[in-house]
Amino acid sequence: MTIEMGESSGKIGNRRMRSMATIVLVHGIGQEQEAADTLEAEWVPALAGGVRTAGYIAIADRIQHDRTSKDKIDARMAFYGALYLEAGQQGSDPGEFGAQEGVMAEELAVQWLERAAAQASRPNEQAAAVRELAYVRQEVGAEEAGLGALKRSAIKGVARLRWFAPYGMGFAERFVNKALAQVTRYFTDERIREAAQRSVLNLIDPETRIVIGHSLGSVIAYEAVMRLDQPLPLLITLGSPLGLDTLIYPKLRPQPPFFPPNVKRWVNVADRDDFIAAEPDLTSMFSTGIPSGAVFEGDRTVDCGAEPHRARFYLTKALVGGPVGETLGKSLKSSDAQPAR
Numbered sequence: 001m002t003i004e005m006g007e008s009s010g011k012i013g014n015r016r017m018r019s020m021a022t023i024v025l026v027h028g029i030g031q032e033q034e035a036a037d038t039l040e041a042e043w044v045p046a047l048a049g050g051v052r053t054a055g056y057i058a059i060a061d062r063i064q065h066d067r068t069s070k071d072k073i074d075a076r077m078a079f080y081g082a083l084y085l086e087a088g089q090q091g092s093d094p095g096e097f098g099a100q101e102g103v104m105a106e107e108l109a110v111q112w113l114e115r116a117a118a119q120a121s122r123p124n125e126q127a128a129a130v131r132e133l134a135y136v137r138q139e140v141g142a143e144e145a146g147l148g149a150l151k152r153s154a155i156k157g158v159a160r161l162r163w164f165a166p167y168g169m170g171f172a173e174r175f176v177n178k179a180l181a182q183v184t185r186y187f188t189d190e191r192i193r194e195a196a197q198r199s200v201l202n203l204i205d206p207e208t209r210i211v212i213g214h215s216l217g218s219v220i221a222y223e224a225v226m227r228l229d230q231p232l233p234l235l236i237t238l239g240s241p242l243g244l245d246t247l248i249y250p251k252l253r254p255q256p257p258f259f260p261p262n263v264k265r266w267v268n269v270a271d272r273d274d275f276i277a278a279e280p281d282l283t284s285m286f287s288t289g290i291p292s293g294a295v296f297e298g299d300r301t302v303d304c305g306a307e308p309h310r311a312r313f314y315l316t317k318a319l320v321g322g323p324v325g326e327t328l329g330k331s332l333k334s335s336d337a338q339p340a341r
Contacts, residue, residue: 020205021076022328023047023063026224028215028239028311029179036079044075046315047212047324054318055339056325073328076203080196080220084182104187105180108247109154110136116161116275125161125273132157155180161275179276183216183241187251193223200224204232209327212320214238214311215276223253225260234327235266238314242268242286243279258289265295267323271308272301297323 025043027034045064052060062073113136116129133139136154159176186193200211201224211232213221218240225235241248242257249257259266270280279285283298290296302320304313314320325339 020207021074021203022207023073023075023210023212023324024200024203024208024221025075025077026200026211026213026217026221027077027079027081028213028217028309029182030175031079031081032084032182034079034081036077039077039079040075042312043077043315046312047075047321049316050318050321051325052321053316054321054325056321056329059325059328060321078199078203078217078220080192080199083192083195084185104184104247105177106154108180108183108244109158109176111244111247111278112158112275113154115278116273119272120275121272128161129157129275132160183248186216186219187248196220197224197227201227204228204230206230208232209331210234210236210324212236212238212315212324213240214314215241215309218242219248219252222260225263226254228260228262231262231264232260233264233330234323235260235263236320236323237266237268237282238311238320239270239274239277239309240268240282241276241278243277243282245279245285249285256288257286259286259291259294259296261289261291263294265297265323265327267297267300267320269300269302269314269317269319271304271314273308274304276309 025040025047027039027043031039048060048063051063059073062069062071063075065072110133113129113133117126117133120126120129132154136157155176186196197220200221204211209232211221211225211234213219213236215238218237219242221235221237222240222242225232242252243249266286268280268282270277272280274280280301281299283296286298287296300319302314302317304310304317307313322339
């Protein structure tokens with residue numbers, strides 16, 4: 001997908017190329033080789049499945065229907081992945097770091113390790129994270145770990161965790177580098193930050209009911225929604241790093257962060273073993289300024305199995321589908337609005 005910049009507005013051309021949406025989806029890291037359409041093909045059926053699991057059968061059918069159907073509930077992907085492949089960006093690869101990015105990436109990797117060491121539900125995963133932190137902090141003696149281990153970076157330590165083991169260390173390190181580079185570049189490159197948010201805002205109109213963001217996409221969704229001048233019935237954040245209190249939380253805009261003033265309901269969902277989500281309970285960090293009548297469910301947890309950060313596994317859960325069905329049901333006839341019993 002080519003990202004077009006408006007001639008005078010500085011807005012990307014998403015509004016011209018894609019229609020508005022009832023549900024706006026915002027993808028996470030590592031999607032630069034995808035497109036809005038390919039990601040929609042994965043996300044939309046998964047979301048419909050979660051809505052169906054929650055009992056909203058008629059609404060799930062309308063989410064899955066062909067887009068030309070008059071009864072279709074349209075869900076669109078806000079795609080920003082191509083920004084990381086544009087010519088002229090610093091570095092020739094989306095996994096390369098500039099000097100400022102490298103420092104932030106190493107600090108972010110340390111926080112991911114600390115999260116896994118403190119809260120991983122599987123003892124072997126927790127033990128691996130504790131061991132890698134000891135190497136990073138040089139708490140392991142040379143006679144135990146070898147000189148190479150003493151110099152191990154947090155980024156390499158994250159790549160050694162069970163998440164990436166099936167892919168081999170070479171692939172794992174490249175994936176981790178890419179993930180960290182994309183997170184840090186969002187905060188250090190104003191052009192990427194603005195264009196990513198604009199990809200969300202350009203899909204929103206008065207008929208939009210829901211915004212769902214995963215991983216880095218939850219950060220982009222949050223900052224974009226903070227700029228809305230219209231009500232948004234539901235914001236859902238999945239596997240979100242918004243709670244990284246030393247690296248991401250202090251860089252959010254505006255500061256200090258608070259509850260989005262035009263959002264009526266915010267549901268945050270995290271897997272306990274999703275260390276990218278760092279802090280699964282956002283309640284204490286974003287409860288300031290909750291409008292009268294608004295609802296904040298900032299501490300919902302699910303089990304996504306062996307791939308705790310996969311977007312599709314989050315979307316299929318009733319804990320996600322339920323709020324979607326409830327929100328959409330309020331604008332539908334009563335026969336569609338009630339979950340099946």
